[in-house]
Amino acid sequence: xxxxxxxxxxxxxxxxxxxxxxxxxxxxxxxxxxxxxxxxxxxxxxxxxxxxxxxxxxxxxxxxxxxxxxxxxxxxxxxxxxxxxxxxxxxxxxxxxxxxxxxxxxxxxxxxxxxxxxxxxxxxxxxxxxxxxxxxxxxxxxxxxxxxxxxxxxxxxxxxxxxxxxxxxxxxxxxxxxxxxxxxxxxxxxxxxxxxxxxxxxxxxxxxxxxxxxxxxxxxxxxxxxxxxxxxxxxxxxxxxxxxxxxxxxxxxxxxxxxxxxxxxxxxxxxxxxxxxxxxxxxxxxxxxxxxxxxxxxxxxxxxxxxxxxxxxxxxxxxxxxxxxxxxxxxxxxxxxxxxxxxxxxxxxxxxxxxxxxxxxxxxxxxxxxxxxxxxxxxxxxxxxxxxxxxxxxxxxxxxxxxxxxxxxxxxxxxxxxxx
Amino acid sequence: xxxxxxxxxxxxxxxxxxxxxxxxxxxxxxxxxxxxxxxxxxxxxxxxxxxxxxxxxxxxxxxxxxxxxxxxxxxxxxxxxxxxxxxxxxxxxxxxxxxxxxxxxxxxxxxxxxxxxxxxxxxxxxxxxxxxxxxxxxxxxxxxxxxxxxxxxxxxxxxxxxxxxxxxxxxxxxxxxxxxxxxxxxxxxxxxxxxxxxxxxxxxxxxxxxxxxxxxxxxxxxxxx
Ligand SMILES: Nc1ncnc2c1ncn2[C@@H]1O[C@H](COP(=O)(O)OP(=O)(O)OP(=O)(O)O)[C@@H](O)[C@H]1O
Ligand SMILES: [Mg+2]
Numbered sequence: 001x002x003x004x005x006x007x008x009x010x011x012x013x014x015x016x017x018x019x020x021x022x023x024x025x026x027x028x029x030x031x032x033x034x035x036x037x038x039x040x041x042x043x044x045x046x047x048x049x050x051x052x053x054x055x056x057x058x059x060x061x062x063x064x065x066x067x068x069x070x071x072x073x074x075x076x077x078x079x080x081x082x083x084x085x086x087x088x089x090x091x092x093x094x095x096x097x098x099x100x101x102x103x104x105x106x107x108x109x110x111x112x113x114x115x116x117x118x119x120x121x122x123x124x125x126x127x128x129x130x131x132x133x134x135x136x137x138x139x140x141x142x143x144x145x146x147x148x149x150x151x152x153x154x155x156x157x158x159x160x161x162x163x164x165x166x167x168x169x170x171x172x173x174x175x176x177x178x179x180x181x182x183x184x185x186x187x188x189x190x191x192x193x194x195x196x197x198x199x200x201x202x203x204x205x206x207x208x209x210x211x212x213x214x215x216x217x218x219x220x221x222x223x224x225x226x227x228x229x230x231x232x233x234x235x236x237x238x239x240x241x242x243x244x245x246x247x248x249x250x251x252x253x254x255x256x257x258x259x260x261x262x263x264x265x266x267x268x269x270x271x272x273x274x275x276x277x278x279x280x281x282x283x284x285x286x287x288x289x290x291x292x293x294x295x296x297x298x299x300x301x302x303x304x305x306x307x308x309x310x311x312x313x314x315x316x317x318x319x320x321x322x323x324x325x326x327x328x329x330x331x332x333x334x335x336x337x338x339x340x341x342x343x344x345x346x347x348x349x350x351x352x353x354x355x356x357x358x359x360x361x362x363x364x365x366x367x368x369x370x371x372x373x374x375x376x377x378x379x380x381x382x383x384x385x386x387x388x389x390x391x392x393x394x395x396x397x398x399x400x401x402x403x404x405x406x407x408x409x410x411x412x413x414x415x416x417x418x419x420x
Numbered sequence: 421x422x423x424x425x426x427x428x429x430x431x432x433x434x435x436x437x438x439x440x441x442x443x444x445x446x447x448x449x450x451x452x453x454x455x456x457x458x459x460x461x462x463x464x465x466x467x468x469x470x471x472x473x474x475x476x477x478x479x480x481x482x483x484x485x486x487x488x489x490x491x492x493x494x495x496x497x498x499x500x501x502x503x504x505x506x507x508x509x510x511x512x513x514x515x516x517x518x519x520x521x522x523x524x525x526x527x528x529x530x531x532x533x534x535x536x537x538x539x540x541x542x543x544x545x546x547x548x549x550x551x552x553x554x555x556x557x558x559x560x561x562x563x564x565x566x567x568x569x570x571x572x573x574x575x576x577x578x579x580x581x582x583x584x585x586x587x588x589x590x591x592x593x594x595x596x597x598x599x600x601x602x603x604x605x606x607x608x609x610x611x612x613x614x615x616x617x618x619x620x621x622x623x624x625x626x627x628x629x630x631x632x633x634x635x636x637x638x639x640x641x642x643x644x645x
Binding site: 325326 | 469472474475476494495497498499501502503507509513514515516517518522526527529530531535574578
């Protein structure tokens, strides 16, 4: 198997017509190169979009209140209503499929005017009133201190957990923000935690400008009564959040005298549906990439098979000599198949290496320039895919050599010897 | 060593049938050196190819060293060729990208002899042919006589029982032809290897023990030289 003569023969055959060998090899090279690039890009796209989810529970739904659009029970249409604390227990009791239920309030709009002050520094941030359970739905990286806890809720403590950007804007570089005070809408709060988003890109910079305070504190301090801004709910494992969504909307409609047919009154956003759409999209992309990639690769392999046929034909006489001297059909067949596999694997390996190299380069450029992180992140293929592709190449090479090899031994030795 | 009786061979090309061998009977004893003569197209090469298991016969019986040659699969045929037969061709049939030593060593490659060992043996045989200095030359760097001597060394290396030579001197000048015949008679005498030599030249045929004449697919004459 590893006799030098075998490799000498392969070397000779491949070298004899360099251009032809190169063109044949290029077919396979291009096939695997394209497969790698397309797969890597697909992954990059997926990573880019997935980053917007961070570690957020994807089986979650947001529900908020809007204006009614249907007159009902003596109310006219266009009524603005609010959720209240009693809704929480009602939802919890009515819907056993709920895993986490996080009522939330918010103060101040997005990117609003300056609402937080510390000494001479100030900034405009998003301010949320949250329960500790929120950290289970949309976790953050705590850099220092802690998140809101139950005692904060119970005692309505004036404490906040701030995002990294908030700290950067309100504190000196080396300053420790924990136990310091900041003024939110004119009220002093003690900083108990500092966090960093688990997302990347723009999503992350939004996250890092958030300030969380205890839900109860928020309601009381900013005179919200027992109004709730919105609910963030997740379903138990294995249950589609749409089930919870539908039930919750029904319960809330009933409690707030909203017509069952009024679809505009209650705003809701099902993250799971969006997530599934995206997962489906990326699955589709993946399938497409494999079909196109394998197709291209297949074309390359057919090229190899074709050229091996020509090579076998050119070498008919030589193969005849070998057979006259006692080469068994198996020796001839395995020789030709080895040639085919070597040609395929070498060129394929080259394509694989170059493809991965190019992806690494793109990755490096993206990272060093900081560009394109919104849609495209860490393009690359995983190791097992590379190994599988190589295995496919070896098998494909063997298959490509099979027909020519059989052709080589199908003629009688004398006819091969006589061949001019 | 070789025992054939009533061998028939017909070539079919398209709708044409050409009955080339029409019942050949021949016995060759071990160690005999025989020449085969006959007009062009009389079927000499056809007979030699059948004896060499490079082609199959349609009818009749062929015993090689007592082994019945009939309906062999290619693997068995290859093994028999490798073990019992050595070939010398008019056009030498050396493998162009292998040097002289590697060409000589080829039959041993098919016996799975290690490269080092088979190349050492090949050097011995080349030495006997007076070609030691040419061992690492490619065929296209050798003269016709040298090529044929390489081919003879290659035919010998597998220690065959029979050497089949189809016009071995056909491409050589008369001096070189005589040198090649010297080598072949030498081998026949010293190693007791049976030989069949197809030739058109009377002085080549005269150097063998018997000359068989084939006319129109039949043996018509056997002459003792
Ligand atoms: N493969 C083949 N297919 C068809 N016809 C063939 C084939 N090989 C040989 N023949 C024919 O068979 C006849 C005998 O051929 P063969 O080669 O045995 O002759 P030969 O005696 O060796 O002649 P020469 O002295 O010219 O070599 C010729 O007429 C030739 O055309
Ligand atoms: Mg002939």
